[in-house]
Every structure is written in structure tokens, then in C-alpha cells.
Amino acid sequence: MSETSNRQLAVGDRVVHKEFPPISRHKLALYCGASGDHNPIHVDLDFARAAGYPDVFAHGMFVMACLGQALTDAVPPPRLRSFATRFVAITQLGASLTCEGHVAEFVEHNGERCAKLALTTRDQNGDVKLAGEAVFAI
């Protein structure tokens, strides 16, 4: 069972932590098809260069999907009330992502007692790619 259901939470607790393998061109091609986001900038090097980028780069929503998976590994899916991110920087090809979430505060949401997590996704250099938050019922 998910760890959040088994113990008392406190502000500052790290409840989300997951690492993902390096992002390959193949992975971005698969995500293009699987997500319905056919923007060529993520899979077609010619198009990316014409737009002024040195190479293709990850879909922001691919990175958010990784963060979402890390989140629901820790929080039972039916308890999730909201999930939001800012796309802070472009995630480059080959990036190895680490997703983390800490308890930021406890809040009341539609009459439910909830915890708000502060979320980040960083690459192998420690650079923040996504910063966000999630609210879940406790």
C-alpha cells in the first residue's frame, strides 16, 4: 500500500521520490503517438532546428506524466484532488529525471482535510525542470 496511507504526515516530509531513465529519441517518438501531441518539435530534428533549437526536446507533458507517476506511486489515486506544474525550463534529450515531493502544508479543501505537496522534477545536473504542487485528501 502507498506510504501516505500508513503513517502520520508532517510538514517537510518527503513522500514522493522516483528516478527515471535517460530520455531517448525513441521514448519521445512513442510519447508523440501515445499522447496525441504530434508537435514535430519533439521528434523531428529538422523542424526543431528551423525553430532555432539545437535538437529536439521533451514534451513538457511527458515530464509532467513522469512526475504524475511518481506522485501516484506515493498517493492513492482516488485521493488526488489537484495537480499543477510550471514548466520552468526545457528538458533536454538524454535527461535523467528525479521527481520529488515534500509536504508543504495542510489545507481544507471542500470540507476535506488535505495535504499540499510541493513538487519538483530535476535533471541529472540538479536543474529544476518542473515545479508544482498537488493536493490530496488524507
Add this chain to the structure above:
Amino acid sequence: MVDHSVVGRSLAPVTAHVEPGRLRFFRETLGEQNPAYTDAGAAKAAGYAAIPVPPTYLFCLEMMDAEQAFEFLDVLGADLKQVLHGEQRFTYRAPVMVGDTLRFEPRIASITDKKGGAMTLAVVETKVTNQHGVHVADCVRTVVVLNKVAA
């Protein structure tokens, strides 16, 4: 520059089906192994009537079944080479599961120029309802338009 008069305009509504095969392709691409998303029995034990969708999949469903996935670009007068995804928010109100048919109703909620007009933030809010008329989620997308600055 983006025309501010488009604020409040509705984009074409999208009807999307949560199909098990497409959902499996998404899960496998992401390496999803959580039984709540992969196993009907585990999903039922978690309180779902059928396998639910992962937290970002609503965004995908809307794009997959839209007749013009990039209609918002036409409304903003921008092209794919000059936009980035700035922010994304999901608010979950009721479960979304395999077998559901969803209706997405997007509208342009705001347009804000930044950095002396070098960029524009466009917010698209989308209400999502299911086949029973239940309001299941809201999606809010912020699109960053990198404006072509005159030389």
C-alpha cells in the same frame, strides 16, 4: 502580438473516448506499473468501477480526439515554432475510467503580455464532463507565445 479580443472565446468542443488499447500504449510508454492503473481488480479495490486514467491523461485525450489539436494556435495567431507550454493544472472532481466518453469544452480565459511584449501568456480553461453529465475535471493550460519582435 496576440489579439486580446479573443479572451472569452470558446474553442471547438472535443468528444473523447477512454479506450483501453490507447491507454495501455500511454502506460507502457511511461513505464507505468502501479496496479491501480494496470489491474482491474486492484482498481476496484481502490474504489474504481474500472481502470482509471493517470493524472495527466486528460490532456492527451483532448488532443487525440480533437479535429484540430492546435486550433488554439490559429486563434492566437501563432505557430508551433514560437510556442512553449508554460503551466498546466488539473482539478479532479470525479473518477475518469476506461469506457468513459468525455466532453472537453475549452475557452480562452486570459491573454497577458509580458516582458514589454516579447512574450504573451494565453490561458486556456477546459471543463470536462462525462457521459452522465458529471463534471469530472477542469484543465488549465498556459501557453507561452514568443512574439516575433520587429528588427
